[in-house]
Amino acid sequence: MKKIAILMFSMLLLLSACGTAQNSSGAETNSDSQDATAEETVTKEGTFAGLADSHTIAVTIDDKETSIQVGSDLQDKMNSISEEQKVVVKYTKDSNGALMLKDLETK
Known part of the structure; x- marks a missing residue:
């Protein structure tokens, strides 16, 4: 029973880290497009x-x-x-x- 709980917790941590990496790369892409429009004179x-x-x-x-x-x-x-x-x-x-x-x- 403990092994299953540890395995589930490990999977949860692993999947959480993957979701964070995707969100931050998406945010960088969005801010890059904002910077391009922000520099219009x-x-x-x-x-x-x-x-x-x-x-x-x-x-x-x-x-x-x-x-x-x-x-x-x-x-x-x-x-x-x-x-x-x-x-x-x-x-x-x-x-x-x-x-x-x-x-x-x-x-």
Whole structure:
């Protein structure tokens, strides 16, 4: 009786491990397809609303204030723009849903 219980428990563990491996490989495939769509660059025209913090700008796009993360390579450019100035922003959306600035031009 003990042998049957041990055999059943061993089979349960073995099958559980197989199911986990399939689920994780399926999740990786799904996140890869999300990353491909997340890297699409969007270009919008708006009004510079100001700095939200040291690495985030606020831009009014389509009558809605939008926060966009700024990398260190573009921080000098954003510091030279005054509030209410018309701008063209190019950004991407990362896997967490945050908008990441790729380029900023004044009009």
